Amino acid sequence: MFLKTVNVKKHFGEVKAVDGVSLEIEKGEFVSIMGPSGSGKTTLLTLLGTLDSLTSGDIIIDYENLSSIKDVDTFRSKKMGFIFQFHNLIGYLTALENVELPLHGLMSIDKRKAKASELLDLVGLKDRMHHIPSQLSGGERQRVAIARALVNDPLLVLADEPTGELDSSTTQKIMDLMKKINQEKNITFLVVTHDPEVAKKTGKIIILRDGKISREELVKSASIEDIITLKNSTLGKQLLQKESGDPYLEKLGLFKEKKLTREGELLLSLFEKVEEL
Amino acid sequence: MMNNRFFGMTFKGVFRRKTRSLLTILSIVVGIMLVTALLMVANGLNTQFQQLSGGSGADFVVLDHSSDLSSSRVNASIENDLENMDGISWVSGMVISTTNIGDRPFAFVMGVQPDEKSVEQFGIVEGRTLQSGDTGKVIIGRVMATQEGLKIGDTLNIKDKSFEVVGIYETGVTTEDGGVVVPLGEAQSLFDLGDQVSMLQVKVENIDQVDAIRTQIETRYPQLLALKGSEVANQQADLQLINSISSLIALIAILVGSIVVMNTMIMSVMERTREIGVLRAIGWKRRKILLLILKESFTISIIGGVIGIVLGIVMVNLLTNLAKISLNLPVTLDLVVGVFLITIILGILGGFYPAWRASKMSPMEALSRE
Numbered sequence: 001m002f003l004k005t006v007n008v009k010k011h012f013g014e015v016k017a018v019d020g021v022s023l024e025i026e027k028g029e030f031v032s033i034m035g036p037s038g039s040g041k042t043t044l045l046t047l048l049g050t051l052d053s054l055t056s057g058d059i060i061i062d063y064e065n066l067s068s069i070k071d072v073d074t075f076r077s078k079k080m081g082f083i084f085q086f087h088n089l090i091g092y093l094t095a096l097e098n099v100e101l102p103l104h105g106l107m108s109i110d111k112r113k114a115k116a117s118e119l120l121d122l123v124g125l126k127d128r129m130h131h132i133p134s135q136l137s138g139g140e141r142q143r144v145a146i147a148r149a150l151v152n153d154p155l156l157v158l159a160d161e162p163t164g165e166l167d168s169s170t171t172q173k174i175m176d177l178m179k180k181i182n183q184e185k186n187i188t189f190l191v192v193t194h195d196p197e198v199a200k201k202t203g204k205i206i207i208l209r210d211g212k213i214s215r216e217e218l219v220k221s222a223s224i225e226d227i228i229t230l231k232n233s234t235l236g237k238q239l240l241q242k243e244s245g246d247p248y249l250e251k252l253g254l255f256k257e258k259k260l261t262r263e264g265e266l267l268l269s270l271f272e273k274v275e276e277l
Numbered sequence: 278m279m280n281n282r283f284f285g286m287t288f289k290g291v292f293r294r295k296t297r298s299l300l301t302i303l304s305i306v307v308g309i310m311l312v313t314a315l316l317m318v319a320n321g322l323n324t325q326f327q328q329l330s331g332g333s334g335a336d337f338v339v340l341d342h343s344s345d346l347s348s349s350r351v352n353a354s355i356e357n358d359l360e361n362m363d364g365i366s367w368v369s370g371m372v373i374s375t376t377n378i379g380d381r382p383f384a385f386v387m388g389v390q391p392d393e394k395s396v397e398q399f400g401i402v403e404g405r406t407l408q409s410g411d412t413g414k415v416i417i418g419r420v421m422a423t424q425e426g427l428k429i430g431d432t433l434n435i436k437d438k439s440f441e442v443v444g445i446y447e448t449g450v451t452t453e454d455g456g457v458v459v460p461l462g463e464a465q466s467l468f469d470l471g472d473q474v475s476m477l478q479v480k481v482e483n484i485d486q487v488d489a490i491r492t493q494i495e496t497r498y499p500q501l502l503a504l505k506g507s508e509v510a511n512q513q514a515d516l517q518l519i520n521s522i523s524s525l526i527a528l529i530a531i532l533v534g535s536i537v538v539m540n541t542m543i544m545s546v547m548e549r550t551r552e553i554g555v556l557r558a559i560g561w562k563r564r565k566i567l568l569l570i571l572k573e574s575f576t577i578s579i580i581g582g583v584i585g586i587v588l589g590i591v592m593v594n595l596l597t598n599l600a601k602i603s604l605n606l607p608v609t610l611d612l613v614v615g616v617f618l619i620t621i622i623l624g625i626l627g628g629f630y631p632a633w634r635a636s637k638m639s640p641m642e643a644l645s646r647e
Contacts, residue, residue: 077560101559102560
C-alpha cells in the first residue's frame, strides 16, 4: 500500500481534531477528503504532509513510516507537492521563480529553470512565465501553484481547497488539469474540499465527521443527479414497474419472491420524490 | 549554495516594500557617513601630528606633559643642557601654535631659529629662507600662498603684527604648508612665551642609542617627555578626544543601525509569515530561511554602508574646502575596510534575531485560512 494510516489521532488538548483515522490509498489514486468544517480534513492533510506531528498512530507513505524519518523537511521536499487554497505564490517573484522555489539547493540554476518552464508549459502558462502573481488571473495563479507542486516530481500531491477561491468554470478546468496530471504521471492526489462537484471528479471520496471517517456521510453526499441516474437505469426502470426481471434486484434485497421488500419500497418512494423535485 | 538567482530573490525581497527599505538604508547611510567622516578626521590628524614633529630629520622630540602640542612649554635653558649631553648630535627649539590668519579660521604658526636645524625642514621653493637677524620677516607654506594669493614681498598680518613674506616653502605636510614660519623670538613674543619653546627636536649621533637617551632625558627632567613621532599623536588630548568621539559615534551608529535594521526585518518577517510557511512546506529547511532573512538584512546594510562611505568622503572634502582648512585627510584602505566591517556587524546584529524568528515559523502557517 502506497499510503496507509493506522488509527491516526491528533488531539489539541480536549479537541480531538483527528480521532482514529485508518485509511489506505493506492499509488496513482485521486482521492478527495470531504466533511463539514471542523471535521478534521485539513488537520489530516497536515499530518499526511509531515507539517505537523501525530498524537498517536502511524502514517506510512511510500513504504516509510513517518515516525522513523529524521529529516522530514527533505522527505517532504523530495516526495510531496502542496497546493493551497490561496495559491500562496510569493508576490514579488515571477511565475517561473515561484515554480523554481522547491528546487533551490537541489540542482543548478539552469536545470531548475528548464524544469520549471517545462511544468509551466504543462499547465498551459508558457507565455506567462515572467509575470508576477498580481498580473495573473485566479485560475492562472492556481495553475502556477500546481506547477510548483509538481516541479520536484512528487509521488504525492496534497491539495487544501485548491478551488476554494475559484468560480465554477475555472474550478472545472483546474480539476480537469489535476486529473490529467494524475493519470499521465501516476501521481497520487489527495484533495481536501467542501465542494461536491470537486469531489465527484475524484476516484474516491473520504468523508470525515468529528475526526473520524464516516460511511453514512458517503451516502448523504450522493448528489441528486446520482439518484436520477439510478432511477433511469435498467434496474431503476424495472423497480418502478415493480417487475423483478433482473436477478440483481433480488440479490440486492429489493425483491423477495417477486414482491417488493421494505428496502425496495423505500427506494421506490425515493424515486417518486425525485420525480416531484 | 550561493548563486545569482538566490541573490536575485534577496534583492526582490528587500525591495518588496520600497519606501521602508529605502528609509532603512537612508538611516544607515547617515550613520556610516558620520562614522566615515569622523574616522577620516581622526586618522588624518594622527598622521599630521606624526609628520609635524619629524620633518627636520630629528630622532625624537622633547615636550612637557601638557595635553597638546601648542600648549607645551619647554625652558630654553634645557636646550643648552641637552646639547651638552653625550651622544646628542643637535638640539633645535621650536614654537608651534595656531591662530587665525586672514579668513582662515586656524593656521599653524611655527617659530624656528634661522641658524638651527629645524628651519631646514621647510624646503624653500621660491624666495629665500629665514636668516639670522631677520625681524618682521616670514616664510609661508605653498598652500597658504595659493589660497591667500600671497607673493614674495607681500605683507601678512599675524595677531595685528605685520610681516613681510620673503619665501615660500613646501614640506608635503598640508598643515605645515597651510601655515607660516617666523623667527623663534618673534613667535615667542607673538604668543607671550618669554624664552620658552613648544618643543625641542633632538638628533642623536648613534641611532641605536635613541631609547637610552630618551630614558636619560626623562629621568633627568621628570616634567618632560621624549617622544618619537608616532607617540606624539597619542599624547595629544584633542586627538584623543576626537578618537574617543569617533569610536563612540561608530558604536552608536552600529547600535542605532542594528535597531533600525532589526525593526525593518521583524516587520518584514511578520508580514511574510505565510510566505515563510509556504517555503517551509515546500521543503526549505530552517537554515535556509535563516539565510534568506540574513541575506536581506546584509543587503540593506551593505547598500547603506557603501553609499555612506562614499558620502562621508565627499562630505569631509567639501567641508575642508569650504572652511579653507589645510588638512590632508586621506582615504586609507584600513579606514574603508574598518567602516565596511562596522556595516557587516550592523547587518548581522540587526538581521540575526528576525532571521532566527523566521526560521522558527511553522510550515502550518501556509495552510492558515486568514
